[in-house]
Amino acid sequence: MNYQEYRQSLNQRLTYKVQRELSSFREEMQAKTPQEIYDAAYQIAMKNEIADCFSNADYSPQAAKAFMKSPNLLQDVYEEWLGREDSHMDELRQTIADFKSYMVKTEKILSGKER
Template structure:
């Protein structure tokens, strides 16, 4: 288990390296960065940290890169005096969260690879029957690859022996199914196409109506049931 002194030593080494290698940078920018790094170093030295946070900070091989990322994310360019205390807490949290997120993604990916290896031992029919599970587990892995969930939620998932399978089972048990989402998407497309046909935009675009559009017009042209309330009111105004 690392000690906070290990983190401070690593920060001191990186700050010293920056000081030596940044002499060609504009003086103002260089001094502002040194001020920030020093404040960060001193803040980490006195702030309360849990043992897992200290371990993550000690293992981080580019602390100043993480510090710059935190600064960019939380400080507006117009700010003349950043809140270094808050930045220290964000810095410690960000370093810890990234390490845990990487571990979660590795666990999810490893579990998914293991599942694929198991499938290779099965018959083509069994693989075909597992197509939905294959697809959804791939989607879940990609979802968490770019996820911004909190460190606490990441840690909760990591307590599960098989987090990917647990996520998949939870999805199967949820009220909102993938079919419901597909249905909603299909309904949205149908509504947009119906509105397009109502407005007869294909005429505006100089398109020759297809056989299906001609049939649609024969069936529904003038059908007031297909218009929204606002469209009906507009039509009534025109008739008056």
């Protein structure tokens, strides 16, 4: 097995690990009440996005091996994300502010108050 095949094999194993963890998480969620599922909606969405990131990544063998040492990689990355969520909220606030500016300018143009 050459280096590229080895790298690809490790990345496939990593993807499989994350997908198994996601599948287990989904089964856990399906056993919950509708209210509990609703309360966990953000976690569900983020864990799906995290799993997507892993399925589309190409890590070095060293990085893939390091990731695989985590007992629950999906949960660990999710918890790390929660600690960094401020930047996500900043981006969301900026998007809202940009859209507000666009809507105000559009309204002025449509009402004939700006050209």
